[in-house]
Amino acid sequence: xxxxxxxxxxxxxxxxxxxxxxIAPDRVARFNESTPLFGSLPELDSMAVAGLLxxxxxxxxxxIEDDEIGGDLLATYGSLLRFTKAKSLL
Numbered sequence: 001x002x003x004x005x006x007x008x009x010x011x012x013x014x015x016x017x018x019x020x021x022x023i024a025p026d027r028v029a030r031f032n033e034s035t036p037l038f039g040s041l042p043e044l045d046s047m048a049v050a051g052l053l054x055x056x057x058x059x060x061x062x063x064i065e066d067d068e069i070g071g072d073l074l075a076t077y078g079s080l081l082r083f084t085k086a087k088s089l090l
Contacts, residue, residue: 009060009085013077016055021048033078038071049074062087 018028021043038044044052053064064087073083 005088006085009088010081012059013056013081013084016052016059020052020055031077033076033081035077036075037077037080038074044074056084060084060088062090 014025014028014031017023017031018025021041023041023043038049049069053069056062057064062084068083072079074080
């Protein structure tokens, strides 16, 4: 993956988090690899997960299988970003 592609995925993941969870973009911009997500962001509840993952699929042109969804995927911003970058390479 080229750095432009990686930056584009990062920007898209941040935009999806801001849009779907109604989080201020400046707050999402401060997320780093270790920023906890599920269980730490009240906006990211079990109902929001499906919408978040569907929007990531749509915007990034990826397919997320049910068996790929687990606690580790949404544990931190870094884990979500690594997953989406890896899916974008396929």
